[in-house]
Amino acid sequence: MIDTHCHILPALDDGARILDEAVEMARGAAKAGTRVIVATPHWAARGPSATGDFLRRQTAALGEALAANGVDVRVEPGAEVALTPSLLETAGPDTLPTLAGSEYVLVEMPTYLDWDLARRVFFELQLRSVKIILAHPERTAALCENYERAQELRAGGIKLQVVLPSLVGQMNRFIRALARRLVRDGLADLLASDAHDAAPRSVQLARARKLVDKLGGPGTFERLTVTGPASLLGIDT
Numbered sequence: 522m523i524d525t526h527c528h529i530l531p532a533l534d535d536g537a538r539i540l541d542e543a544v545e546m547a548r549g550a551a552k553a554g555t556r557v558i559v560a561t562p563h564w565a566a567r568g569p570s571a572t573g574d575f576l577r578r579q580t581a582a583l584g585e586a587l588a589a590n591g592v593d594v595r596v597e598p599g600a601e602v603a604l605t606p607s608l609l610e611t612a613g614p615d616t617l618p619t620l621a622g623s624e625y626v627l628v629e630m631p632t633y634l635d636w637d638l639a640r641r642v643f644f645e646l647q648l649r650s651v652k653i654i655l656a657h658p659e660r661t662a663a664l665c666e667n668y669e670r671a672q673e674l675r676a677g678g679i680k681l682q683v684v685l686p687s688l689v690g691q692m693n694r695f696i697r698a699l700a701r702r703l704v705r706d707g708l709a710d711l712l713a714s715d716a717h718d719a720a721p722r723s724v725q726l727a728r729a730r731k732l733v734d735k736l737g738g739p740g741t742f743e744r745l746t747v748t749g750p751a752s753l754l755g756i757d758t
């Protein structure tokens with residue numbers, strides 16, 4: 522698996538708290554078959570983690586710690602950017618951190634953000650040549666309420682990244698239903714863990730593989746977790 526959404530960088534957000542926990546997360550991911558993790562801490566426009574340079578340095582340091590601990594997983598830099606109107610004060614393709622050196626920015630919509638406002642911000646970002654992957658669209662109330670909105674985003678060039686906890690049922694039934702519908706209809710482009718801790722994920726992944734291949738047809742899980750992210754982000758596996 523290429524995990525394109527993981528809160529593994531230590532002490533930056535509500536993910537890994539210390540380096541040892543980050544190493545344990547990677548060790549567990551490796552055991553479950555993950556080869557590449559894009560580290561995506563929650564991003565803030567100001568503060569130490571605001572620059573791509575800082576994120577690349579932190580990711581490289583984690584990579585060294587993984588190698589020193591014999592964990593065979595590659596980590597790539599990234600971030601998860603919250604979609605807010607104030608984002609437009611600074612946002613452009615050169616100011617927002619992208620995933621794994623690609624042109625894509627991982628964006629999350631606050632759960633209850635007004636739909637018309639969200640649409641305007643998406644549109645404005647695209648006008649500024651920002652390429653967008655929307656993290657867990659299924660967790661957004663505006664999209665749960667109206668499926669056509671998700672279709673509209675996808676048709677407008679925004680890639681959709683469903684996350685494992687939504688799909689295999691740890692969230693509520695509305696979230697689960699939308700996650701599954703996006704996979705079934707071929708609107709999901711990526712599937713990622715959104716892991717925040719070192720809880721084992723082998724069982725979750727096995728369940729997801731079965732479910733995703735049933736919903737989208739054989740090979741869908743592989744496409745959403747390996748070949749899709751590899752070609753979209755230009756990642757070697």
Ligand SMILES: [Fe+2]
Nearest residue numbers: 526528601715
């Ligand atoms: Fe996240």
